[in-house]
Amino acid sequence: MTEQLVLDAGGPLGISGEPGRRVYTAAMPVRWSDQDLYHHVNHARMITLIEEARIPWLFEDGIPTATLAAGAVMTDLNVKYRGQVKHADGPIRVRMWCEKVGGALMIARHEVRGRHTPDSEPPAVDCTARIAAFDLQTQRPRRFTTAEREYLLEFRHEAES
Amino acid sequence: MSGGAQDPAVEPFRCTLQVRWADFDQFGHVNNVKYIEYAQEARILFTRNRFSSFGLGNLPQVVRRTEIDHLRPVMRDSTTVDVEIEVIHVGTTSYEIRQTIYDSAGDVCCTLRVVMVAFDPSTSSSVEIPSGVRNVLEAAKQHAAITEQGSGT
Numbered sequence: 017m018t019e020q021l022v023l024d025a026g027g028p029l030g031i032s033g034e035p036g037r038r039v040y041t042a043a044m045p046v047r048w049s050d051q052d053l054y055h056h057v058n059h060a061r062m063i064t065l066i067e068e069a070r071i072p073w074l075f076e077d078g079i080p081t082a083t084l085a086a087g088a089v090m091t092d093l094n095v096k097y098r099g100q101v102k103h104a105d106g107p108i109r110v111r112m113w114c115e116k117v118g119g120a121l122m123i124a125r126h127e128v129r130g131r132h133t134p135d136s137e138p139p140a141v142d143c144t145a146r147i148a149a150f151d152l153q154t155q156r157p158r159r160f161t162t163a164e165r166e167y168l169l170e171f172r173h174e175a176e177s
Numbered sequence: 178m179s180g181g182a183q184d185p186a187v188e189p190f191r192c193t194l195q196v197r198w199a200d201f202d203q204f205g206h207v208n209n210v211k212y213i214e215y216a217q218e219a220r221i222l223f224t225r226n227r228f229s230s231f232g233l234g235n236l237p238q239v240v241r242r243t244e245i246d247h248l249r250p251v252m253r254d255s256t257t258v259d260v261e262i263e264v265i266h267v268g269t270t271s272y273e274i275r276q277t278i279y280d281s282a283g284d285v286c287c288t289l290r291v292v293m294v295a296f297d298p299s300t301s302s303s304v305e306i307p308s309g310v311r312n313v314l315e316a317a318k319q320h321a322a323i324t325e326q327g328s329g330t
Contacts, residue, residue, distance in 0.1 A: 019192035019222050021257060045195050048221045049214050064199045071198055 021045060025109040026131040030072075038171050039113045040073040046106030056100040063095060066126050066143050069110035080167035084149055087158070091121065092146040099140035105130025111139075114172040120157045121148045122168055186313060187320035190223045190262040196255055206250035212287050213243065216276050219260035220293070223274075227317075231309035241271060242292040248285055255281040264317040270295050270303040272314050275321075 023029070025043035033039050044065045052058040057065070075085040101108060109129045116123040123146050127139035151158040160168070194215055202208040217240075225234045251258060259279040266273035271294045278287040295306045306314070 018259065019190070019226060021193040021195055047214065047218050049217060064197065067199060068195075068197050 023107055024131065025107045026129075026133070027109050027135060029109075035170055037173055039111045040171065042069040042072050042110045042112070043107040044069050044110060046101070046103050046108060048103060051103050054100075056102050059095070059097060062097070062101065062128065062141055063093070063143075065108060066095075066110060066128065066141075066145075069112065069126065070124070073112050080163040083161065083164060087150040087152045089148050089150045089157075090145055091148050092144075094144040096142040097140070098138060098142060101128065101130055101140050105132065105140075107131060109133075109135075111135070112171070114168050115144065115174060117160070117165060117168045117172050120159050121146055122160075123147075184316075184320075186227065187316045189317075189321065190219075190226060191259055192219050192222045193257050193259050194218050196251065196258055201253065204250075206252055207255075209245075209247060212245060212247070212278060212289070215258055215260055215278055216243070216289050216291065219262060219276060220274075220291070223262045227313050228310050231307065231313075233307060233310055236307070236310060237296045237298050238293045239296045240291060241294045242290075244290040246288045248287060249280075251278075251280045251286050257281055258286070259283075263321040264314050265290075265321060267306070267311060267314045267318055270305055272306065 022045070023043040025041075027041060029041050029043055031038060031040055046057060046065070050057045050061040050065070052061075073079075074081045076082060109131065111127045111129075113125050114122050115125050123144060126141070126143040126145070128141035128143070129135065129137070129139050133140070148157045149160050149164070150156070196207065200207045200211040200214075224236055224238070228234055228236050258281070261277040261279070263275045263277075264272060265275050271292055273290060273292045276289040276291060277285055278289075280286050294303045295310075296302070297304045
């Protein structure tokens, strides 16, 4: 009898939407230790959850941008905490897309909602991250490859919902 | 497992947990500190799963002692770990469990012995284990002892 990892995040997961409105949705289990004294997910832990959510979207084997796992750095991170996320709201749902795809830099957008919050309602957390492709050998930024760029462009759109 | 009727309430508790990218350190394996986090997460699920029927799914309890053996690393190919919990001793205010952490391949990576103490947050002191919870723990302990005896012969 094994208590399985529950990934029911209250909505569809993976890639959804037409090209031009495409988003990737990931479910992230919330750990007890993600909570702080206020019985909600700590703000710093939320960033870890968002980081984790990007992995199935961008870095897993077989994905055109998996090559970025060998080197990608955060150059700017903006997190708006609009509401609380409790342990019981997990697994949380993280919707992600690209606001911009440049030569070596992308702007990723993330919306975090609890399992019981529909996509039609505002997210608890709204996060914008600038991520640059980075060559660990030379310790310098590098350009996206064509395959990386094409995949990222499928998710590019400006405003959402 | 042997045949016959099995009571899931006394079987070792087992759960699957997500391994996060942030759990890995510079050696490309799960950092030792994270095993304590996995063990805690499993205990939360164990408590909820086994004590909820007495309205004690959030039983206040604290860790008195943790003893860890790291046997092999959890590497990047494990996106989940399984944690098993067996009850090995039940006292008046405390109980002792053995936790085993397995990687995705099913290999034992870490074992822990943990002493938990029932606790009254209003006084910050230990209290007797509530009787319903005690019965569950005792039955699980006996089951674990019989299983061990059986496998030893």
